[in-house]
Amino acid sequence: xxxxxxxxxxxxxxxxxxxxxxxxxxxxxxxxxxxxxxxxxxxxxxxxxxxxxxxxxxxxxxxxxxxxxxxxxxxxxxxxxxxxxxxxxxxxxxxxxxxxxxxxxxxxxxxxxxxxxxxxxxxxxxxxxxxxxxxxxxxx
Numbered sequence: 018x019x020x021x022x023x024x025x026x027x028x029x030x031x032x033x034x035x036x037x038x039x040x041x042x043x044x045x046x047x048x049x050x051x052x053x054x055x056x057x058x059x060x061x062x063x064x065x066x067x068x069x070x071x072x073x074x075x076x077x078x079x080x081x082x083x084x085x086x087x088x089x090x091x092x093x094x095x096x097x098x099x100x101x102x103x104x105x106x107x108x109x110x111x112x113x114x115x116x117x118x119x120x121x122x123x124x125x126x127x128x129x130x131x132x133x134x135x136x137x138x139x140x141x142x143x144x145x146x147x148x149x150x151x152x153x154x155x156x157x
Contacts, residue, residue: 018049022074022146027055027064029092032082037131041077041109041138048139061088065095068104074146075105075126085112086119093124105145109133 026042028035035057042052053071055064068076076096078089089108096104108120109129117128126145129138 018143019147019150021049021051022142023051023053023071024142025053025055025064025068025071025073025076026079027059027067027076027092028057028079029059029061029064029088030080030082030084031058032080032084033057034081035079037081037110038077038079040135041079044135045077045139045142048136048143050139050142061091061095064092065099065101068096069099069101073104074149075107075142077107077109080108080110080112083111085110086116089120089125090123097124103149105142105149107138107142109138 024045026038028038039054042054045052055067064076078092085108093106096102105126106124107127108125112128112130120128127141
């Protein structure tokens with residue numbers, strides 16, 4: 018890891034099940050990331066504000082409620098409007114296979130569904146953020 022990356026883990030919407038989000042945040046922390054968990058029932062605007070305030074490199078959105086096609090695009094758009102379209106957006110949770118390409122069209126970098134090994138998430142995120150850093154170094 019080129020540096021300790023900051024990752025916001027958020028639960029947008031009304032879904033009240035956050036065990037998975039907490040497990041992901043702890044796994045990322047244990048892998049060397051600075052993980053910030055927002056808590057339950059966050060609006061897309063609150064998620065964006067936290068990402069901006071924390072100067073995060075990535076945001077992981079945990080959704081189990083089926084509202085991912087509504088909430089995720091609002092977060093992505095909010096990040097763009099805030100000038101933070103450089104933030105990697107990850108989605109995890111109960112996401113139907115058919116919805117994954119739709120989320121990626123909206124700017125989601127990766128979708129992790131139940132059963133994904135925790136180390137695989139951290140490794141993917143580290144590789145993606147390191148590649149982004151190397152690209153930024155090459156342009157300066």
